[in-house]
Amino acid sequence: MDQQWVFGGVDSHADTIHVAVVTDNGGHLADAEFPTTTAGYTAALAFLGAHGDVVAIGVEGTASYGTGFTRAARAARLTVVEVNRPDRAERRRSGKSDPIDAYAAARAALSGRASSAPKDETVTGIRALHNAARSTVKARTAAINQIGHILVSAPDAIRDRYRGLRGKTLIDTLARQRLHGDTVHTAVLTALKSLARRVQTLTAEHDELTAALDGVASAHNPGLRAAYGIGPDTAAQLLITAGGNPDRLRTEASFAALCGVAPVPASSGKTTRHRLSRGGDRAANAALYRIALVRMASDARTREYVARQSAAGRTKKEIIRLLKRAIAREVFRYLTTTVTVPDIADLRPLRRSKNITLTTVAEHFGVWPAVISCVERGTRRDDDLAGAYRDWLTAA
Known part of the structure; x- marks a missing residue:
């Protein structure tokens, strides 16, 4: 008897995946639950293959709970398609359970309604760094807002002392202050000092994450990162x-x-x-x-x-x-497309070897020293300026 064609569907969760199999005309064959482990993924793929030749597998959540199964299925050279969660009207009509969702994913793969390729894993590291950097910004903003709220209702002596300070100056001053005064003053100053140190820690953490993100994004797509106005976060x-x-x-x-x-x-x-x-x-x-x-x-x-x-x-x-x-x-x-970015690594060593300052270069080209520094470090792409700068250094 000829092997039949089948389609798979996966409803993914943190600890388990529910797998369903349908025929090429939509008939239900079987469903089962497996753990989200390497052995579980292997068993799930064997379960699918036992019912026929697998044409495609619809997976709900290929970039979240279904990432592990998607990776295992693609390693087995099976076609995986992204399945969107059923809309509310359909869920009210057909109900909600793991088998129902798994069969719905299989039917979506069969009908062609689900045809999107899974999320590309090449940006997994970039996504992780980007999320971590964004969370530090949110936490730092929350701490800064708390400092402002505390100062609004603080005793007059504390308010008058820090009223004229803003931004980094305020944070640094609060972080190195000495506690003094009565119980109320000491409590308020302790809270302000703790929050200020938290802001400093989060700022350093954000700078570190941004530097790592810059390196990974530049290596992944140097042309995009070098384009004017595109920094590490936007890239x-x-x-x-x-x-x-x-x-x-x-x-x-x-x-x-x-x-x-x-x-x-x-x-x-x-x-x-x-x-x-x-x-x-x-x-x-x-x-x-x-x-x-x-x-x-x-x-x-x-x-x-x-x-x-x-x-x-x-x-x-x-x-x-x-x-x-x-x-x-x-x-x-x-x-x-692959965009070749001209190499600028020689500019700074060449300038330093001739004992030329950034200010001298900036005055010659009529720009700010920061512009020359950005061109040297590759954080700002200006091919014309970089070429003219290299020619000028060579002739100097």
Whole structure:
């Protein structure tokens, strides 16, 4: 008897996965539960293979609880597709249980409704560093806000002492203060000192994570990281968005829609118009927004473009929307093609060997010393300036 074709479905959880098998015409064959261990994944794959030739497996949560099974299935050269959670209307109609969800995932793989490739694991490290760095920022902001709230209601002597201090100066002063005064003063100062030291610790941790994130993102896609206005955080977010949605990188337009910067048709009758997209990956949209703001502030070409659009009567919001769309087009190029970044590692040693200061270089080229430093360290890409700088150093 010929081997039949079957489709698998997986409902994943922290400790278990529920696997279901259906025939190529949707008939239920069997389902079973397995632990989320290496042995469990091996048993689950054997369970699927025992019922026929597995065409595809629909997995709910390929980037979370289903990551381990997805990795094992792909290592076994099986096709895995991402399955979205059933909508609420369908769940109200058919109920909710692990077998029901597993069979629904299998039917989604069979019908073609689930056809997206699993999340790309090449950005797993970037995602982990990015999440850790963001959490330090949130925790630091919370601590700074707590300091402000305590100072508002603190005794007058404490308020007057720290009223004129702001930012890092306030944090450093609070962290090194000596406790004194009565019980109330001592309690308030202890809380402020503890929070200030927490801010210092979180700041150092964030700097360390950002440096690690910069190195990983630069190694993963040097062209993207070297583009003007794209820092470690924005580069990481765009790489995470692209790695989590490889099927959306087929065309530049689909990537723009993924980032929520593609205008959406909103025409009706004799009215022809477009509206701003409110969908897509909002984190990627925010990253494009930050890049646009940086370029509007310091990039000569972008400033000229903004001036032209303003003269044409467009508002700042409309100009930013156009910039985000153009930046998405540029980012798509970096994500889908290999961009060679000129080597700048020789610039700083060459300058130092000739005992030339950053200030001297900056004065010669008419820029700030920080610009030259960024070019030397590779945190700011300016191929024309780097080339002219190298020629000038060689001739000096």
